[in-house]
Amino acid sequence: MLVRVGNSKDVAKGQMRVFDVAGTKVNVASADGHLYAFDDTCTHQGCSLASGELDGTTVTCACHGSEFDVTSGAVLGGPAERPVRSRVVQALGEDLLVEA
Numbered sequence: 001m002l003v004r005v006g007n008s009k010d011v012a013k014g015q016m017r018v019f020d021v022a023g024t025k026v027n028v029a030s031a032d033g034h035l036y037a038f039d040d041t042c043t044h045q046g047c048s049l050a051s052g053e054l055d056g057t058t059v060t061c062a063c064h065g066s067e068f069d070v071t072s073g074a075v076l077g078g079p080a081e082r083p084v085r086s087r088v089v090q091a092l093g094e095d096l097l098v099e100a
């Protein structure tokens with residue numbers, strides 16, 4: 001199920017923003033002209049990935065440098081070993097919708 005989390009213009013190009021989706025912090029990233037959504041909590045020790053850096057479609061955790069592919073949630077570099085959950089995201093008119 002997709003739920004409205006905000007306005008479709010809420011996430012600027014090349015930026016990340018965190019939304020609450022049914023009690024879970026979900027990061028929406030605007031990367032390479034697309035929107036991607038994934039759980040914001042790093043699977044290493046729980047830091048917010050939104051505090052890290054987005055470079056293309058790779059987000060680097062600010063705490064210990066784990067890297068994740070924002071398009072899939074896959075780990076690209078440790079110390080994290082488990083992916084973050086990737087979620088469907090859609091801009092529909094003025095609405096920003098994320099998979100709950």
Ligand code: FES
Nearest residue numbers: 042044045061064
């Ligand atoms: S909490 Fe993200 S790399 Fe350690």
